[in-house]
Amino acid sequence: MIKVEGLVKSVQDRVILKDLNFTLKQGEIAVILGRSGIGKTVFIKTVAGLLPYEKGIVEVDGMRVNPYNYTDMKIIWSKIGFVFQYGALLxxxxxxxxxxxxxxxxxxxxxxxxxxxxxxxxxxxxxxxxxxxxxxxxxxxxxxxxxxxxxxxxxPNYLFYDEPTAGLDYSMVVRITSLIGNINKILGIASLIITHDLYLAKKFRENIYFLKDGRLVKPPKKVTLEDFYDE
Ligand SMILES: Nc1ncnc2c1ncn2[C@@H]1O[C@H](COP(=O)(O)OP(=O)(O)O)[C@@H](O)[C@H]1O
Ligand SMILES: [Mg+2]
The missing domain is CATH 1.10.8 (Helicase, Ruva Protein; domain 3)
Known part of the structure; x- marks a missing residue:
């Protein structure tokens, strides 16, 4: 399980994440939606131990995520697969x-x-x-x-996807979205998806959050995602 409690994270003196709480259980799939520049990548990298944070608790299977503790991070990184926004291939x-x-x-x-x-x-x-x-x-x-x-x-036990469908044409968006769902279902890998793509988000809408003002909020059931997004 991934547990985030009271996370506070600034980038260059600007608070990006404020008292943020989040959990991801074994086998779950969660989607975090939010506008460009709101802090989605900062969030996912912080949870993955790729960026330091000032306050709060970030844990993976009961182990504290601390980018300065290389011994622990090696164990944590062996459990997390990261799909970077631009692929980051060599x-x-x-x-x-x-x-x-x-x-x-x-x-x-x-x-x-x-x-x-x-x-x-x-x-x-x-x-x-x-x-x-x-x-x-x-x-x-x-x-x-x-x-x-x-x-x-x-x-990995966990897969983190940063904007897996950004910049792709529609048929590829459909293909990648179904692949993400199958990997979660068939291999049982818990997945955290960061996106601003409503098509992708709607496919996994059971567990969807918006990143707003540095916190995660659940969209109200009665409101469509489009309406909530436009606020
Ligand atoms: N390395 C960096 N140096 C300066 N500012 C950064 C850096 N990384 C992110 N930021 C700032 O932090 C904010 C959140 O960025 P990011 O998490 O990349 O947004 P998102 O992924 O939601 O589009 C943005 O305002 C961005 O300009
Ligand atoms: Mg980003």
């Missing part, structure tokens, strides 16, 4: 080497990391023929899928 590595990168770093032999990497390539619905392509040869949607395959390679 330009000089092929698709399959990108997917297997973390495995290689963790000492997997070539035969083994390649086997797992190909399995994850297939799991995200990409053809074997893209394995040798370089990131520059991939479309925006394919980069996100490779980034997702890489996150899956280390068998």
């Amino acid at each position: 330009d000089s590595l092929s698709t399959i080497e990108n997917i297997g990168f973390g495995l290689k770093e963790n000492g997997f032999k070539e035969k083994e990391w390649k086997r797992i990497a190909f399995e994850k390539l297939e799991a995200v619905g990409l053809d074997k023929s893209v394995a040798g392509l370089m990131p520059a040869q991939l479309s925006g949607g394919m980069k996100k899928m490779v980034s997702l395959a890489r996150a899956l390679a280390l068998s």
